[in-house]
Amino acid sequence: MKFTEEHEWLREEDGEIVVGITEHAAEQLGDIVFVELPEVGTEVSKDDECVVIESVKAASDILAPLDGEITEVNEMLVEDPGKINEDPMGDAWFFKIKPSEPSQMDDYMTEAEYKDMIS
Amino acid sequence: MAHHRALRCPAFSGPESDRMDDLQSLPLEALHLELGAKMVPFAGYSMPVQYPAGVMKEHLATRASAGLFDVSHMGQVLLRGDAAAAAFETLMPVDVLGLPEGRQRYGLLTDETGGILDDLMFANRGDHLFVVVNAACKSADIAHMRAMMPAVQVEEVTDRALLALQGPAAESVLSALAPEVVQMRFMDVRTLMLAGAECWVSRSGYTGEDGFEISVAEADAEKLARALIAHPDVLPIGLGARDSLRLEAGLCLYGHDIDTTTSPVEAGLAWAIQKVRRTGGDRAGGFPGADRILKELAEGPARGRVGLRPQGRAPMREGVPLFASDGDTTQIGAITSGAFGPTVQTPVSMGYLPIDLAAPGTIISAELRGKRAPVEVTPLPFTPANFKR
Known part of the structure; x- marks a missing residue:
């Protein structure tokens, strides 16, 4: 699993990358009350805003970590945004992306490096 | 800024070390930190925005049982002098002279254009008026009161904390410290001994729930706060839930829902303007912006x-x-x-x-x-x- 400076986690799964936010991020954001997901099939470039999340405090964006195509989104989060606070590293993934430049994954941090960054 | 980067929003801006340095601390800061509060800058103060329970649970706990809020950043002001009530009426479209001893009322300082300089609570405590104003406005309010009411002694209270105990369990919680609170009605004020400290207590708040606001000497504030949060029905509540509670209750936040560009009538606060100050009343007009405000009352905004x-x-x-x-x-x-x-x-x-x-x-x-x-x-x-x- 890799981590971005924007507190996303990236997990490779059958040639696709599953994207979510870290427990640290979910904790800092506070209770999440709204999620807007991208449409399946959308072509995104690295750093495109592709998810909006709203917590009780404020709105934030999640950026596409890689170039590629959105292949699946976690519709459950739209119905139950609180799931992100309950299980950010597991069931509450946001979307899957089929990367067009898989080597972009190399730019991201290992878990140990991410833990260093937030400590 | 090329992008609004992910998860970098005001709520996520971290310790804000540069700006936090210029901030004033609340008298209960050590207690907030001990309780695990996340502190943020607000109106020049370092304030608890939430505790470990989080905004959602804090909000719901206040509506279901009781929450304790530290609102010591707000300005506490005493107005003394024989003519204090009459003079205060020249600053607000509100009936001050008619407020009985032991009662509190909502008030609005207006400017010459009929805009709102601040909203406040004032209480008749016998030989003086006790006024609570917004933190961000307090210096300007005090300067305005001193300039406009030269015959009145305007004393800023700087050695007292202000706590709010809010929610349906507030009465039972506070009555364990002072049984007489059960006799207080909404907007009654009394001086009571709580946890050994002389407190200025009003039955009021800004959450839409029953509750009490308590002015207590800084030296006694921590003991009182600890006595209140020791009760199983009481949770400490931060600014985040204070904001969502007042919003659901339809209450205005100064600087956001009301300011100098909004009149009391536009803001839906005409209920705060008693008949005696309206056209046809015994003390009609005679406050800043009266022309516009009385016209809007008559014709609608x-x-x-x-x-x-x-x-x-x-x-x-x-x-x-x-x-x-x-x-x-x-x-x-x-x-x-x-x-x-x-x-x-x-x-x-x-x-x-x-x-x-x-x-x-x-x-x-x-x-x-x-x-x-x-x-x-x-x-x-x-x-x-x-x-x-």
Whole structure:
């Protein structure tokens, strides 16, 4: 699993990358009350805003970590945004992306490096 | 800034070490930190925005049982002198002279254009008036009061904390320390001994719930706060839930829902202007901006503050522009406060609209992140008030 400076986690799964936010991020954001997901099939470039999340405090964006195509989104989060606070590293993934430049994954941090960054 | 980077929003801006340095600390700061509060800058103070329970649980706990808020950043002012009440009436469209001893009332300082300089609470405590004003306005308010009321002694109280105990369990919690609180009605004020400290207590608050506001000497504040949070029905509550509670209760936040560009009548605060100060009353007019305010009372304002319920799930916050319909490109108003309402479980907002579009049930259009979305005009408050009248 890799981590971005924007507190996303990236997990490779059958040639696709599953994207979510870290427990640290979910904790800092506070209770999440709204999620807007991208449409399946959308072509995104690295750093495109592709998810909006709203917590009780404020709105934030999640950026596409890689170039590629959105292949699946976690519709459950739209119905139950609180799931992100309950299980950010597991069931509450946001979307899957089929990367067009898989080597972009190399730019991201290992878990140990991410833990260093937030400590 | 090329991008609004992911997860870098005001709520996520971390310790803010540079700005936190210039901030004043609350007398209870050590207790807040011990309780695990996350501190943020607010109105020049380092304030607890939330505790480990989080905004949602803190909000719901206040509506279900009781919450303790540290509002010591607010300004506490004493007005002394024989003519204090009469003089204070020259600054506000409010009946001050008619307020009986032992009672508190909501007031508004207005300017010459009829705009609102601040909103406040004032109490008749016998030989003086006790006034509580907003933190961000307190220096300006005190300067204004001193300039406009030269015969009145305007004393800022700088050695007392202010706590608010709010929620349906507030009475039972506080009565364990002082049984006589059960005799107090909404907006009664008394001096009571609580946990060995002389406290100035009012039955009031800013959450829409029953509760008490307690002014206590700084030296005694921690002991009292600890005695209150020791009760199993009481949770410490931060600014985050204070904001969502007051918003659901339809209460204005100064600097957002009201300011010098809004009049009391536009803001839906005409209820705070008693008959005696209105046209035909014994002490009609004689306050700053009376021409405009009395005219708006007689003829109705051009725009008004309304409750707004976004039809979708996305909260609409301050600044979101409003339009008459999806096809209209002329902005007619804006949201002044908005958030997710934990009790109503929908997004809730307030804002200003032209009077012809301000009737509950009207559907208007808002622009959020470049897209239009429908919003329904609703009555305020979103949650019924729970005061002990």
